Amino acid sequence: MSSVTPPLGASQPSGFISPQSAVASAGHADAAIEFDDVSLRFISADGNATIALRNFSMTVARGEFVAIVGPTGCGKSTTLNMITGLLKPTVGRVQVMGKPVTGIDPRIGFVFQADAVFPWKSVRENVAAGPIFRGTPKARALALADEWIQRVGLDKFGNHYPHQLSGGMRKRVALAQTFINQPEILLMDEPFSALDMQTRTLMQDELLRLWSGSGGSVVFVTHDLEEAIALADRVFLLTARPATLKRVYEIDLPRPRIMSQVRYDQQFIDLSKRIWDDLREEVQIQ
Numbered sequence: 001m002s003s004v005t006p007p008l009g010a011s012q013p014s015g016f017i018s019p020q021s022a023v024a025s026a027g028h029a030d031a032a033i034e035f036d037d038v039s040l041r042f043i044s045a046d047g048n049a050t051i052a053l054r055n056f057s058m059t060v061a062r063g064e065f066v067a068i069v070g071p072t073g074c075g076k077s078t079t080l081n082m083i084t085g086l087l088k089p090t091v092g093r094v095q096v097m098g099k100p101v102t103g104i105d106p107r108i109g110f111v112f113q114a115d116a117v118f119p120w121k122s123v124r125e126n127v128a129a130g131p132i133f134r135g136t137p138k139a140r141a142l143a144l145a146d147e148w149i150q151r152v153g154l155d156k157f158g159n160h161y162p163h164q165l166s167g168g169m170r171k172r173v174a175l176a177q178t179f180i181n182q183p184e185i186l187l188m189d190e191p192f193s194a195l196d197m198q199t200r201t202l203m204q205d206e207l208l209r210l211w212s213g214s215g216g217s218v219v220f221v222t223h224d225l226e227e228a229i230a231l232a233d234r235v236f237l238l239t240a241r242p243a244t245l246k247r248v249y250e251i252d253l254p255r256p257r258i259m260s261q262v263r264y265d266q267q268f269i270d271l272s273k274r275i276w277d278d279l280r281e282e283v284q285i286q
């Protein structure tokens with residue numbers, strides 16, 4: 001497999017940082033998430049081994065928005081599953097807020113491609129479900145839910161049921177359901193990939209608006225390079241499987257960013273070309 005990661009110390013175009021310096025730059029003292037030289041091997045029922053991740057290191061600072069991109073099947077979702085504790089590294093260490101992952105952490109929120117709603121509950125009951133589960137009295141949880149429903153622009157739909165909503169509206173419910181719990185870490189796995197382009201752009205704006213006031217860290221997995229660049233502070237590019245960190249890109253586009261405008265920024269266009277050149281090599285390997 002060819003790798004274009006430049007040798008350490010070689011000069012690099014601005015916006016690039018090597019995997020090693022990327023890990024160091026986030027500063028371990030402030031780390032929300034740390035992968036330290038992690039490898040993960042799956043053993044299937046017939047005894048065959050699949051190495052999903054190899055010598056993978058990544059540090060996500062508190063309050064940082066990180067996107068992970070890479071060829072299909074390389075191991076992006078696997079990294080999220082190790083942050084949640086669903087999967088354990090075969091070798092290496094994964095830490096959350098400075099401690100080894102031992103199981104589901106209530107400080108972590110999730111948004112996936114599929115909607116995680118109770119179909120028999122109204123929007124406000126769905127949004128209140130998290131706080132109620134965590135012990136908030138029902139009346140208080142419903143009042144909180146009403147605030148969040150308003151924040152995501154669904155105030156007229158609190159008593160609707162999920163099947164009465166569009167895909168974009170259900171995603172707004174998902175964001176309210178997640179942010180109401182004030183997660184310190186938000187894991188997102190292709191959350192908007194099933195939406196049409198316009199709705200997707202609106203939801204990206206919505207996510208940035210909610211995140212910017214939250215102080216939380218986000219790890220956002222996507223196939224869409226432009227989505228990664230438009231949203232993130234840093235983009236981590238993984239190689240084809242077994243995935244390892246190929247390169248990290250600092251995205252120093254100013255915030256607040258408006259999705260429909262940021263894509264026309266010359267810096268954005270240059271970054272898209274660079275990352276796509278690196279990603280294309282990995283896609284061609286498969």
Ligand SMILES: Nc1ncnc2c1ncn2[C@@H]1O[C@H](COP(=O)(O)OP(=O)(O)OP(=O)(O)O)[C@@H](O)[C@H]1O
Nearest residue numbers: 042044050052071072073074075076077078079241
């Ligand atoms: N439980 C498992 N047992 C065996 N192999 C697995 C298991 N989970 C994932 N894999 C394999 O590990 C590799 C990485 O999977 P993963 O879902 O993390 O990739 P991904 O980059 O998120 O994929 P995609 O881009 O298609 O969403 C794949 O080859 C997958 O088949």
